[in-house]
Amino acid sequence: MLKALELTGFKSFADKTRFEFPEGITVVVGPNGSGKSNVVDAVKWVLGTTSAKSLRGKEMSDVIFKSPNQSSRRDVNSAEATIIFDNSVRILPLEQDEVRVTRRVYRSGEGEYLINDEPCRLKDIKNLIRGTGIGADAYSIIEQGKVSRMLEASSKDRRQIFEEAAGISRFKAKKLETLRRLDRVDQNLLRLSDIVDEVEGRLKAVRNQATKARRYKEYSDRLQQLRTQIGLAQWRQLNEQIQVFDDQIEEVETQSNELNLQFEQSSQAVSEFDIQLERLAGDLQRQEELSAGVREKIAESVTTQSVQTQRLEELANEIARHRIQLAVTQSGVGGIANRLSSTQDDLDESQNRLAATQSQLQILQDQQADLQLQANQLQIDTEQQRESQVTVTKQVSDAESAFNQLAATTETLEHQHQETSEQLNRVQSTISTLEEDSARHQEQAELLTAALNSAEEELEVVTREVADNRHVYSRRQENLQALTERLTAVRERSNVLEELETRNSGINETIRHLLEKQHSTDPGDDSLGVIGLVADLLEVDFSSANLIDLALGKNTQLLVTDNDRLLDACRIGRMQLESQITIINLNNIDSSFQPLTLEDDPNVVCRADQLVHCIDKYRPLFFMLLSDTWITQDLTSAQQLWQRHRGQIQVITKAGERLDHHGVVTMGPPDSSSEIISRRSELRNLKQDIYILEAQVQDNRDEQERLQANIEQQDSQLNNLREFMQRKRTSLHEQQVNLQRCLDRLEIEQKQQQNLDSGLRKIQAQQTSTATASKIQETELATLNKYLQEINSSLSRFTKASHELERQNQTLTSRAVQLRVEAGKSEQRVSALKSQLQQYAQDHEERQTVVEDQAQLLKQAQLRHNASTMQILTATSRIAGHYLTKEQYRETTFAIRDRQDEIGAERKREARTGDKLRKEMDILVSKRHEIELSSGELRSQRTTLEERLREDYDIEISSLQLDEETEEETQQREEVEREIESLRRKLNNIGAVNMEALGELTDLEERFNTLSGQFQDLTLAKQSLEKIIQRIDADSRRLFLETLETIRQNFQQLYRKAFGGGQADIILEEGVDTLEAGVEIVTSPPGKPAINISLLSGGEKALTAVSLLLAIFQFRPSPFCLLDEVDAPFDEANIGRFINVLKDFLDFTRFIIVTHSKKTMTAADTLYGVTMQESGVSKQVSVRFEDVGTNGEISDDAVRRDAA
Template sequence: MYLKRLELYGFKSFADRTRLEFGPGITAIVGPNGSGKSNLVDAVRWVLGEQSARQLRGSKMEDVIFAGTATRKGVGLAEVVLVLDNEDGRLPIDYTEVTVARRVDRAGGSDYLLNGQRVRLRDVQELLYDTAIGREAYSVVGQGKIDEILSARDEDRRGLLEEAAGITRFKVRKKEALRRLEDAEHRLLRLGDILRELEDRLDGLTEQARRAHLYRQWRDELVDLEARMVTAQAVQAQRRLAEHARRLEAVRQQVAGARRRLEEAEAARDGLRAQARHQEQQVEAAQAALAEAERALEAVRTRLAVLDERAAQLASREQELGRRAEELAAQRQAGAAGAEEAARRHQALLAELEAARQAEQEARAAVAEAGAAVARAEGALAAAREAHLEALQELSRLRNEQQARQREQAQAAQRAERLRQRLEGLEAEARRLAEEEAGVEAELERLAAAAAEAARREEVARRALEAAQAEARAAGREAQQLRQQAGEASSRLRVLEEMEREHEGFFAGVRAVLAGRDGGDPAYREVIGAVAELIQVEPRLERAVEVALGPALQHLITRTAAGAEAAIEALKRARAGRATFLPLDTIRPSAPADADRQLDRQPGAVAWGIDAVRFDPVLRPALANLLGRILIAEDLPAARRLAAASGYRYRIVTLEGDVIHPGGAMTGGHDSRRQESAGLLARRRQVEALRQRVQQLAGALAQVEDRRRRAEDAAARAAADLEAARQQRQQGAVSRARLEQQRQAAAQQRQRLERTMADVQDELEELAVPARDGDGLAPEQVEAAEARAREAAAAVAAAETALQQARARRDQVTGDLVRATARVEGLTREGRLLAEQLERARQEARRLELDEDRRREEAAQLAREQAEVAAQRQRLQAAVAEGEARVAACRQALAEARDARARLAARLDAVEGESVAARAELDRLSDELRRLEVEAARLESERDRLVARLAEDFGVQEVPDEPPAGWQEGERRVAELRRRMAALGEVNLAAVEEHERVCQRYAFLERQYRDLQQAREALRAVLAEMDREMERIFRVTYERLRAEFRQVFRELFGGGHADLILGEGDALEAGVQVVAQPPGKKLQHLSLLSGGERALTAIALLLALIRVKPTPFCLLDEIDAALDDRNVDRFARYLRRFTGTQFIVITHQKGTMAAADTLYGVTMPESGVSRVVSVRLAEVAAAGEGEGRGAVPGAAGSEREARRPPGAEDQAGGTAAGRGEAGRGRSPAGAARQEAMEAAGD
């Protein structure tokens, strides 16, 4: 089995879907820091079940999802897929290729998949048990894991050995077995308490069942007597009902006569009411007609007023139209005069505009001529300036050449002076180096003395550390014992508290009432509680009080009798059982006779029952009723003496539970089923005692924990002192090495100074040779160049004067053109304005003509409207006269209708008086009838009740005509039976069935108790066998690992010695200490080795683990970072030996890369996004040399890219011939590996 493939999508910096193929052998993953290499290790740990975000270098699990960059959006989920080759069947699954996947999204959803099927994390872990693959196994060694192996506590380091030994699955099974054992213990405690409660209940139920038998016998006789008495009562009720029926019939006939008289009176009343309603309708019709006539008259008058107002408006409009005609005539006359004046001015303006345009054309021609003259002058000036510039350049060249020769001579002199100064500085530096070498020698001697002192302090700190660790382990063992005791007490307390909350041990009815009260049921709000909950008893009196009260311990105390009644009704409705209630407002307390009150002071007497318990004074009536006449004695002989002294009138209970009943009966003996503290009272005491015990244990545990913390703090300080001493010693060694290097460097620098001084002296001698002659340039050449420059400057000045004159003429004629153009534009605008004014005058004239036409049309329309208004006014005046006549007629009709209505109302009042009298008579007779019917119903109900009682309670279906003979004598027997039944006291009629049910439940629970005991013993045996097997396997693996560790250590270090030391005590809990002795040093703890030695030792331990139990693959993240080149080569060569294990190594070391079969390069061409490229070195070597530059065999890292990104060949490798490496004698594989090393170094 090996790791075949790793796929990532959206995981940390791997934003794109990335796929890495792995084969057997060694695969190296290289790349610059920060490119995302370690994210591959995090991905493997994550898919194998890592739950800690901090272990994945994040703060929350959502951090593993690619969050996006400045140029790329984030993704919604992260997914990692691990593909394992299972051809050898090492995994217990029927697949040759096993895929383990995990995905998480930003909504918090997380899934594990096994071959595409959703599974639990536990399923994945169980599949990988004993394969050395897992997030905590040594198959994945991330950054810092080496340091964890070295710096971990001895107890923590043994986890690696357990993984190699394959006992992890045993520990998981042991944990499950311990959980089941704890559960069994808890259930045994609970069952034991329940059995003890049932035993107490059986004690009381036996006596209750006997009393229930007597009660039922007497009740059956009582039922027979009551049946005869009820039969006689039913016969008498039948006779009374027949007599009452005759009286009821007579009254019914009287009611019928009264009802007929009432119906006749109501019929007459209804007829008159109908006539009155008709007359009322006529009155309403007359009123409506009058109102309608008045509304019509008012409408006509309103319309007439509107017409008058309209006529006034038309007259006013006629006057306004006359004024408008005069205004329009005046406006037409004024508009005609304005238009004539505008036309005259427009003609004059056109002539003036033509003259201005002619002047503008002449000015334009003059401007063009002046512009041409300026252009000619500018050309002449440019030619003169160019000639002047050439003359100046020639002059400057000659002068620069002359100055350069003068500067060369000055620089040679300055260079010679600087060399002489440097030579003096070098001589001073040589003297300083000699002094420094002497100081280094003195410092080396001082560091040797300091190293000896540091070694002494290191030994003192080591002894202090061992003492503090021993103290911490002792405190830890003591704390473990206290925690175990506290756990047992807490478990027992939880069981008892749970029994109290669930009211275990109480009767079903009592439990229902207490549960209802606790739940706030209104039916039980008057319930205070059960007697057992409301009293407190000294431990030595518990047995006596429990026996004295018996079932009365479960009696319920209520505030009122009404509250007790409501609770009983609620129990009946719920069919929840029965209970006995003690209402405080009706219960009568019991007390001994005055002559016997001093019995509790006699020898052997303990106390009266009421004095033996503590309770709220409010509850005294109820508790005195139960305990007032019960006396507690020391033992049975004392109880006999006290019973005889009291005349056997009281119930006397001993401390052991023996009883002497009133009358002399005795109950006692040994109860083999009873155990100590089994009753309801003892349970409450145990709860309080356990609470105090838990608090005491918690306090003691806190003290021990504090002592352990102080010891650990002392150990930490000692370890810090030890580490400080070790670091001081190491720093001293480093300082010595540094000083030695400094001394060698000073010597080398002194040699370099001597060589430099010789070079400076040679250069000074060269500068002493006379310089070249700098006066070869003739002065006549410079003077001729200066004359040519002056002539060119004069030509430039003349050209500039001519140009200025031409520009002045151009500016003058341009001004004339601007003025002429402005004159043309002004006249043009003025002409345009006059044209617009003339057009507006014409439009105004047309508008006035249209207004005049509209005015004439409106005047004609006004005349027509005036004629129409006059005609309508005449018609409305006639309608007003007609409406006034109609209103007068309606008022007369309304008066006549109202008179007729008044006459009908008088007749209706008389008829309604007769109806009321008839109604009163009928009501009186109806009331009498209802009273008789109610009485008849009562008598019938009484008879039916008695008949139903005969049928339901006594099975008598027919009532005889005569009562049974001798039923009067049965009353005496009933009274006697009732007295006997009352003498029995409180009787639990369900005691017989309850006794049988409790016996059955006790037997069932007792069987469960025995089964649990057997299961507990079986679990203990399994745990013991599991511990033995784990210890055997662990010891075998430990011995094998010791041997392998010694061997690997010697091979990696080239000698030396190392060992694993198992701590004292239990082999399954003892820590594992690692000691090492590199060649040339003494045997010492890991913490005392140098950084490189520590790292190589941890690597030796890791490789020894793999040799003891090979892992299918091993992922190593920069574990060779602390090694030097020589040890890296040893490490790489050693990895090649493991042909059965696949290694995937993240590294920066060139030696490790050189040993790899395949190289993966991780790059980050885009900020925040990782890419992967690969090269299989064996294929590169097989390709041969000199094939030219081409694509490197291997898989591209990203499925989104069809080809390797630019520069991939330079990062992951390529053919040597393509880069000219073959000419230097290197193979293609060597070239590719070398370039990968260089990329990693960059």
């Protein structure tokens, strides 16, 4: 509910003004140009009006008060208006019981909005009041121009009022926002599709680059490992040399510390001597200061003795002077006491005469008071009679008006009787038509419901199938991605191994040349009999390959032949070998060798040759090489087995550890370049895995394509079903609305029929009651006229009595003046005597005080004389004591000076010892500096090594754990250097490498997956937004039709009530979508045929518009309704009907009416007046009915009464 309106500097309201709006009807009146319509403008302005034209201005700053010419007022810099709502029933979506909405604008053009004194936006205020019927352009504010514009507006513009009442304006805003979001989603989908294609192309290119980068990284890592190994050896050597110099520095440091300790002890002794000397110097200074203090005290005491002696003489003279003054003062006190007694007798006589005069004056004043009481009572009686006169006069006027109204009512009832009969015939014909339409709509609605239920069941089945297929498709996609990634990794590993095989990596250079020569030799030529390497003649499971590599060791590169031609060629020099090779002739193998039988040993897993697969031709070869090698579970079992068969077997653990025939243990990760058998076994496994993975990838792709086709088909089916259901729902809703509309109209027409039947009986009863009421009203009017004559007679008598009382009061007033003059003279005499008596008493008291002061001064002078005598004796005693203390201080000073000389000699001896120690320390510092220079050179070399490793490989060598270098590591350094050189050549041969491709590949894959997911999310979001728009349209269509039908019924009832009959209807434009259709209004005033709205009279137009707006109010009440001079076109009868209609809404709405009509004022519960006493400045005044003229002018009495 609207509670109050506060204005400050708004338009003509220069001063702060508050309008309270209690329950009921509040009427604001005032003459033309007084500013009463500014109250309406203020409400519109606060609620968000941004058009200065609608506020009757050119620009928004025109709402700020501007002082008129020749006015003493100054312009204000801002305008402010606040609307206060009672929110106890939570009409507004806030938790406060009172809500304040404020708008403020400054002359600079800046403005602000506030809710409960908190800054906000205009959008926040509109959201706050949306759907409540409150708003600058809503139906809660009805202006005279708005009434005509609503009737003359097009059907499309008129529709907006009904949309606000239906509350679908928020749906339209939500739909507009959803359409914007849908447009953004479409744009994002288009952009994202291009990006996904671009990323996918880049991903394919980067994968090729990453394969090359991985190979480069393997070589680089190995190179880093070897360079780090060399660097660690150099670091270890430099550390050992630095440590030698550090030990020397530590030795020198020890010697230096010993000397430093002795030097510190010597320095400490010197410091102690210095402290003692300093302490003695302080003691000597204090003794001298004490002696000086004693000398000063002696001088001070002598001075005090001299001063007190002089003071003693002065006090003796002062005592003699005070004794003389005391005797003179005591002699003058006696004369003043005699004059004081004589004056007291005169005062008593004057006071007696004054009391007699005041007694006579009091008697006259009592008589005047009695007369005044009688006059006041007479004045009260007169005012009461005058008020009765005004009341009875108004009652006479009201009775005459009521009598005239009854006559008009009688005429109206006769006209209504005739119209009601005609309406009854029309209603019966309408009922028959509506019953037929209802049956037809009911049948069509049942058919549509059956079709819709069937479609919903089919939709549910298809939706489940689509969800299942999407779930399966998602799993297939995840499997495909995992298989693709695994296939890529396997292929890359296989490519690396194949390249190593192609280059015969890890094989002796000479053997490689022999094998190449053997392969290139024509089979018909003389062959060297080379079969191949041992590693070429066997196959091993990948899980056991590393064990066979370890068991064979260097024998993996054993060259196998079937004759001795190779040996002969080497022996006669026909073939030159670049490096050492090992050859075995299959024909020379001793097959009679019998190995140990250890299968039953619990520590044994198997014999090594049992893990090898080969043709029978080569079985003796591997039996010879591996039959003495046994496999165990762990190193402990291997050691136990080797101990039992020392020197006869070689033992290998599953973890890759080896104990050879001599007990030498080999452990740790193997060199990948020497694992030829493991490499070939892994390559065979990888090729099998590639074949299997390729088949699985193809199967998954085929399955995905099949699922995708099914999903697309089912999606199309779902869309068709949804469109079919939407069409059916729309048709069903339209049929239901039509059916409900027919039923509602049928119910209304049936009720109207009943109302018309009873209406004829009521009209006859009303005619009878109206005639009776007219007779009663006539009798009451005669009684009131007689009572008015009696009141006039009483007023005449009261006037005569008032004149007589005034004459008696004048006589008493004259006598009282004479007595007041006599009393005044007596009071002056008494006052003079009291003043003289007071002066004498004051003189006597002052002289007595002087006597006491003289006696006190004499006593004080005697006391000071005695005190001075005592101070002289005390000063003499102190002088003697100070001379004794001075002699004691002089003896102590001589003793301190002797002690200073002794300590100074001891300090010089200790200082010479410290100088000798400092020279020895300087020699040690020079020696340490030489050692540190040598150590610094080594540290510089170590730092260079550390920085090189840090810059090249980001290795902090200082943080690594360093072990002592073994003899074996020293021997292998040359091999490491050669391998480093080989790796550098390989890196150069690879060429340009994009190392960032490895990281970019991961990023691209993640980005591709992310973008693909976003693309799917946007597609789903688009579908969701389209569904939201469909739902908004359906809800808006339903709410609008329901609202329109309810308002239509309300309008028909209110129209008949406002016009006392007639018909009106609201019709929706046909052949147009419900969400776009215009709204037409058809009316038929009583006694007139159906005519166009433009042909109605001004009063009929206004009453029709008000009826329509109040019909909207009845459907969706607003907390308040502001009516700005809408009753201007009405005559007296129409105003009465208008007021009767408003009273039906007072339970839930507060009405504020700006008007000139006195008829409208009679309905007011609260009445405000607006006037302009000061030019251009509106002022609110409280007025009564009789204070307002016919043109809204307010009487001067009301203005003066309000000011008082």
